[in-house]
Amino acid sequence: xxxxxxxxxxxxxxxxxxxxxxxxxxxxxxxxxxxxxxxxxxxxxxxxxxxxxxxxxxxxxxxxxxxxxxxxxxxxxxxxxxxxxxxxxxxxxxxxxxxxxxxxxxxxxxxxxxxxxxxxxxxxxxxxxxxxxxxxxxxxxxxxxxxxxxxxxxxxxxxxxxxxxxxxxxxxxxxxxxxxxxxxxxxxxxxxxxxxxxxxxxxxxxxxxxxxxxxxxxxxxxxxxxxxxxxxxxxxxxxxxxxxxxxxxxxxxxxxxxxxxxxxxxxxxxxxxxxxxxxxxxxxxxxxxxxxxxxxxxxxxxxxxxxxxxxxxxxxxxxxxxxxxxxxxxxxxxxxxxxxxxxxxxxxxxxxxxxxxxxxxxxxxxxxxxxxxxxxxxxxxxxxxxxxxxxxxxxxxxxxxxxxxxxxxxxxxxxxxxxxxxxxxxxxxxxxxxxxxxxxxxxxxxxxxxxxxxxxxxxxxxxxxxxxxxxxxxxxxxxxxxxxxxxxxxxxxxxxxxxxxxxxxxxxxxxxxxxxxxxxxxxxxxxxxxxxxxxxxxxxxxxxxxxxxxxxxxxxxxxxxxxxxxxxxxxxxxxxxxxxxxxxxxxxxxxxxxxxxxxxxxxxxxxxxxxxxxxxxxxxxxxxxxxxxxxxxxxx
Amino acid sequence: xxxxxxxxxxxxxxxxxxxxxxxxxxxxxxxxxxxxxxxxxxxxxxxxxxxxxxxxxxxxxxxxxxxxxxxxxxxxxxxxxxxxxxxxxxxxxxxxxxxxxxxxxxxxxxxxxxxxxxxxxxxxxxxxxxxxxxxxxxxxxxxxxxxxxxxxxxxxxxxxxxxxxxxxxxxxxxxxxxxxxxxxxxxxxxxxxxxxxxxxxxxxxxxxxxxxxxxxxxxxxxxxxxxxxxxxxxxxxxxxx
Numbered sequence: 001x002x003x004x005x006x007x008x009x010x011x012x013x014x015x016x017x018x019x020x021x022x023x024x025x026x027x028x029x030x031x032x033x034x035x036x037x038x039x040x041x042x043x044x045x046x047x048x049x050x051x052x053x054x055x056x057x058x059x060x061x062x063x064x065x066x067x068x069x070x071x072x073x074x075x076x077x078x079x080x081x082x083x084x085x086x087x088x089x090x091x092x093x094x095x096x097x098x099x100x101x102x103x104x105x106x107x108x109x110x111x112x113x114x115x116x117x118x119x120x121x122x123x124x125x126x127x128x129x130x131x132x133x134x135x136x137x138x139x140x141x142x143x144x145x146x147x148x149x150x151x152x153x154x155x156x157x158x159x160x161x162x163x164x165x166x167x168x169x170x171x172x173x174x175x176x177x178x179x180x181x182x183x184x185x186x187x188x189x190x191x192x193x194x195x196x197x198x199x200x201x202x203x204x205x206x207x208x209x210x211x212x213x214x215x216x217x218x219x220x221x222x223x224x225x226x227x228x229x230x231x232x233x234x235x236x237x238x239x240x241x242x243x244x245x246x247x248x249x250x251x252x253x254x255x256x257x258x259x260x261x262x263x264x265x266x267x268x269x270x271x272x273x274x275x276x277x278x279x280x281x282x283x284x285x286x287x288x289x290x291x292x293x294x295x296x297x298x299x300x301x302x303x304x305x306x307x308x309x310x311x312x313x314x315x316x317x318x319x320x321x322x323x324x325x326x327x328x329x330x331x332x333x334x335x336x337x338x339x340x341x342x343x344x345x346x347x348x349x350x351x352x353x354x355x356x357x358x359x360x361x362x363x364x365x366x367x368x369x370x371x372x373x374x375x376x377x378x379x380x381x382x383x384x385x386x387x388x389x390x391x392x393x394x395x396x397x398x399x400x401x402x403x404x405x406x407x408x409x410x411x412x413x414x415x416x417x418x419x420x421x422x423x424x425x426x427x428x429x430x431x432x433x434x435x436x437x438x439x440x441x442x443x444x445x446x447x448x449x450x451x452x453x454x455x456x457x458x459x460x461x462x463x464x465x466x467x468x469x470x471x472x473x474x475x476x477x478x479x480x481x482x483x484x485x486x487x488x489x490x491x492x493x494x495x496x497x498x499x500x501x502x503x504x505x506x507x508x509x510x511x512x513x514x515x516x517x518x519x520x521x522x523x524x525x526x527x528x529x530x531x532x533x534x535x536x537x538x539x540x541x542x543x544x545x546x547x548x549x550x551x552x553x554x555x556x557x558x559x560x561x562x563x564x565x566x567x568x569x570x571x572x573x574x575x576x577x578x579x580x581x582x583x584x585x586x587x588x589x590x591x592x593x594x595x596x597x598x599x600x601x602x603x604x605x606x607x608x609x610x611x612x613x614x615x616x617x618x619x620x621x622x623x624x625x626x627x628x629x630x631x632x633x634x635x636x
Numbered sequence: 637x638x639x640x641x642x643x644x645x646x647x648x649x650x651x652x653x654x655x656x657x658x659x660x661x662x663x664x665x666x667x668x669x670x671x672x673x674x675x676x677x678x679x680x681x682x683x684x685x686x687x688x689x690x691x692x693x694x695x696x697x698x699x700x701x702x703x704x705x706x707x708x709x710x711x712x713x714x715x716x717x718x719x720x721x722x723x724x725x726x727x728x729x730x731x732x733x734x735x736x737x738x739x740x741x742x743x744x745x746x747x748x749x750x751x752x753x754x755x756x757x758x759x760x761x762x763x764x765x766x767x768x769x770x771x772x773x774x775x776x777x778x779x780x781x782x783x784x785x786x787x788x789x790x791x792x793x794x795x796x797x798x799x800x801x802x803x804x805x806x807x808x809x810x811x812x813x814x815x816x817x818x819x820x821x822x823x824x825x826x827x828x829x830x831x832x833x834x835x836x837x838x839x840x841x842x843x844x845x846x847x848x849x850x851x852x853x854x855x856x857x858x859x860x861x862x863x864x865x866x867x868x869x870x871x872x873x874x875x876x877x
Contacts, residue, residue, distance in 0.1 A: 045699065220696055223697050223699070293769060294803075295769030295772060330802070339795070349778055350771035350775055352768075355736070380655050384755050396709065397716075398707075398708040399704075418868075422869065432651075465648070529652050531663070532876065536877075538857045541872050562642065584646060
């Protein structure tokens, strides 16, 4: 909601700057952006009372002297005779009507009405709707203006459960379905209560006689309607957050006053219906409780002074909550009011000591498994549980984001297969992934939850001279896992590659195991991998293709081997993504070491060229050729 | 002059994997909180409206309960938890105060764009005892933030609204660029919630807090697009060793 600084400050005696008001609003918990001289407010959903100029000024009263007196029509009002019936009194316990007839229709505005349209850049509509919009901005109470000459017959308020079309005053036709609170005229919907009025009874630029409706609707009956029918409605935004049920007469008298500034009022009459009492909430005065909740030590006088400034009244050791503060019910609510007034940042912290709790064993087994897998070169992934395929035990999402995410997965391994293909398509030749997650299934109206570990692996066993030429297969993984966790059974399987559109033929090995199947022997595993000590700064990744080169050396002077390794493994170039020794062989008979290095090139910005790669390789070759006793076979 | 060492094979550099950065961040935060005295509790991701909303004082009118915000399953019999708070409710129903729980894990909201995902992670904590105050909550939050972002980080508390806490606050830290960044939500447990869990609010009070793991991980690692976490790209994952 947008509120102009000038509109606020004109009613504040201390004349604070925009920055001062901004700071005050921040302390009160009212988030906002400052756009020029406008506060673009974002209120929490419990503070419907602040959705107006007056509402915000009421809250600012805790810091400033506010002029709350506004001009209203003070004379006695005639009683309006209206044929109205409320058939859903629980939804609308209070409603008022004002009927006005004016002499002439003004075309220009002055004072606060003019400022409202100019400062907030609001579009004008017709005279009565403009007044209604301003009243909503100023007081927070939405009113609806019917052209009184179009309201002929019995007006009924009712919650209807039928399907019918309704043409709004915004020229949009909506199909009302399920339960809706509506106003009916001669059995025709003329107003979707709390959201938008109808076209058939709306005011126009010719309207001289208006029937103004001012109501309190139960928020739970309004909520979700504007979203359901895709209608931008400031009124529903306010009704959903609750409005002041006790403001009707004041609002209508302000309406009259504003109209009278522009036109002679020929006739006016007013009626207010109350269907049941809305009683003020009362909370006992208890400063000790407030001090205990916040952790401060203020006097009762100081405590009550904050509440008085915020519009609370105190009588007979009872605090009466103002009618517009539907969010205040308990001592904790009052404590928040006081804490806001003092400022959360001004409340001193107090040492908190918590006795030591128990540590779960199950979590340790899971954690040990994770570190075991890291030691074997596996990467942990997390996948979304939403999938498009189902089985007999799948759980269906009632309101999925789309048809591709209609079910909850019943296994992890399918997600890991997708991850594997994703990485194969990015030229990864050694892929080892795992995920631990809860899996949910439904059978006979019972939901089962099983915590599972799934693993997939494919390609080379690793990027080092021992593992480079080995391919991942069942034998390799079983041996590897038995060595680390001899007592555990992973039951590796070859996974079907037929359904995957890929030219790669490497076997995919995987397994999916219930975590509960693992024994406490897992806890004996001594992990090598450690959690990083610091948080690594992420480098953006490239989606461009790789290029790779191998370089093999013959070393006759063994004392040069370490120099060669040090030079190549320490060689830095922004195009080199990875380098490692993929081959090592010591030939005792020929007194020769053969060592091979692989270089993987990738650019962040553009597809890497043959020239770029050659330039780097030539630089490496030029330098390594100078190392004594080192040659590159086949290079002339 | 060569030595025997020169003909030994080069150091065998074994490939090591890495924890997912979100799980690593979750673990780090939970370890920190365990060191403060909190006990880890666990709960299901499929919840009832009663535990996810009603017990937490989230009324039927709250926007979070609408179909456009929450994933419902099994013909609206259940839902995917929208926060980890239901775990705390289950904990409070099982044990008597004083109690201090944390729970961490996946939560779900019906959102999907560059800054929001339908699945994300939270860590939440609750401490219930006699005379727990907002000033003590501030002490705990300072300890958490200073442990995560260093002693020199500037933080501020803003009044906010959560149905399950009263008073409620959001906490921001000041970035190096001078911008305030929202880090966590917290507050004193609403007495209504305590009473819902059969804890006498006249005798006991509590504090609660919740952190979004993705947000903190993004800040700590300098990641700008939340979707990177869930592509399972090895080029991404291999950076977090």
